[in-house]
Amino acid sequence: MKFKETDQLPIPSPPLSLTRWWSEETVAIVTGANKGIGFALVKRMAELGLKVILTARDTERGCKAVEALRAQGLHNITFFCLDVSDPYSIKTFSSWFTENFAALDILVNNAAVSFNEINENSVEHAKTVIKTNFNGPKLLTEALLPMFRTSSISRILNLSSRLGSLNKVGNPSIKEVLESEKLSEDDIEAVVSLFLEQVKTGTWKTGGWPELWTDYAVSKLALNAYTRVLAKRYEGSLSVNSFCPGFTQTSMTRCKGDHTADDAAIVGARLALLPPDKIQSGKFFLWGSSSSTSTSNNNVVVSSKL
Numbered sequence: 342m343k344f345k346e347t348d349q350l351p352i353p354s355p356p357l358s359l360t361r362w363w364s365e366e367t368v369a370i371v372t373g374a375n376k377g378i379g380f381a382l383v384k385r386m387a388e389l390g391l392k393v394i395l396t397a398r399d400t401e402r403g404c405k406a407v408e409a410l411r412a413q414g415l416h417n418i419t420f421f422c423l424d425v426s427d428p429y430s431i432k433t434f435s436s437w438f439t440e441n442f443a444a445l446d447i448l449v450n451n452a453a454v455s456f457n458e459i460n461e462n463s464v465e466h467a468k469t470v471i472k473t474n475f476n477g478p479k480l481l482t483e484a485l486l487p488m489f490r491t492s493s494i495s496r497i498l499n500l501s502s503r504l505g506s507l508n509k510v511g512n513p514s515i516k517e518v519l520e521s522e523k524l525s526e527d528d529i530e531a532v533v534s535l536f537l538e539q540v541k542t543g544t545w546k547t548g549g550w551p552e553l554w555t556d557y558a559v560s561k562l563a564l565n566a567y568t569r570v571l572a573k574r575y576e577g578s579l580s581v582n583s584f585c586p587g588f589t590q591t592s593m594t595r596c597k598g599d600h601t602a603d604d605a606a607i608v609g610a611r612l613a614l615l616p617p618d619k620i621q622s623g624k625f626f627l628w629g630s631s632s633s634t635s636t637s638n639n640n641v642v643v644s645s646k647l
């Protein structure tokens with residue numbers, strides 16, 4: 342099924358129980374899951390009966406999160422420490438995963454940082470933001486690619502943001518590169534390097550980059566572009582999508598937002614668990630906006646413009 346930019350994907354129906362294709366042997370990994378949307382996604386997928394690996398960069402915070410979920414009767418959750426900004430941590434995690442699990446079905450690249458208050462736009466931490474929000478998920482994905490189950494369509498869901506949409510880019514040549522059908526990983530890396538170079542030289546403000554939370558937006562712009570490249574490369578065997586959960590009440594937004602992390606996770610889990618005959622790839626799912634701020638509006642906009 343093909344969606345145009347304005348198409349709506351109905352989220353709540355049919356009930357997940359009717360489209361259940363997974364079993365208790367289906368394995369999902371969620372990064373940055375000690376709190377916020379990641380935590381809520383682990384909870385949701387564990388409630389639905391999947392085997393979930395909750396990862397967090399801090400062992401104490403991660404173990405506390407698992408304990409909290411076990412106290413709610415969810416015992417199908419395993420913890421492993423994973424700092425996505427640290428290539429050694431990614432290597433250690435993927436080795437542990439390979440030794441302990443036969444295959445991977447779902448990877449949710451959720452972990453991310455932003456150092457700005459809502460109305461700020463400092464790029465002081467741009468390197469860390471890019472490393473955590475773009476380089477980390479890319480490296481982790483590459484490390485885990487050989488582990489994806491081949492007997493069914495495996496899934497990657499990249500938590501992204503509409504702040505990183507292509508229509509936020511003011512520089513036509515950057516837009517042209519990212520929109521190209523021939524887009525490659527090298528092209529994406531070149532765009533990210535150009536941004537970091539302009540941050541270094543103090544020229545980024547006139548570079549035509551997204552104007553809100555610029556470093557974060559560039560990291561998500563790059564993640565979206567990577568989503569598209571990967572989706573194309575693994576067409577038919579791996580579904581790779583981006584998902585913007587909308588303005589959600591978490592630490593990242595200082596608890597401001599239109600809905601809770603649990604609300605966002607209901608939608609995110611549904612997207613990650615789309616039945617095989619409805620599966621999408623290379624799409625940007627957008628949920629929540631000023632006009633659809635509650636779970637009573639259960640449509641997700643599907644944009645092909647990643």
Ligand SMILES: NC(=O)c1ccc[n+]([C@@H]2O[C@H](COP(=O)([O-])OP(=O)(O)OC[C@H]3O[C@@H](n4cnc5c(N)ncnc54)[C@H](OP(=O)(O)O)[C@@H]3O)[C@@H](O)[C@H]2O)c1
Nearest residue numbers: 373377378398424425426451452453500588589591592593
């Ligand atoms: N909230 C929103 O309005 C909103 C909107 C659009 C998109 N998103 C996206 O949704 C995702 C979840 O965000 P959130 O709102 O739930 O934010 P959050 O509450 O701040 O949670 C972020 C999570 O990422 C973890 N993390 C940060 N750096 C990490 C690293 N290097 N390695 C591993 N984990 C790391 C954090 O761990 P610590 O506790 O150790 O810091 C935390 O668990 C992000 O990708 C975000 O960009 C959020």
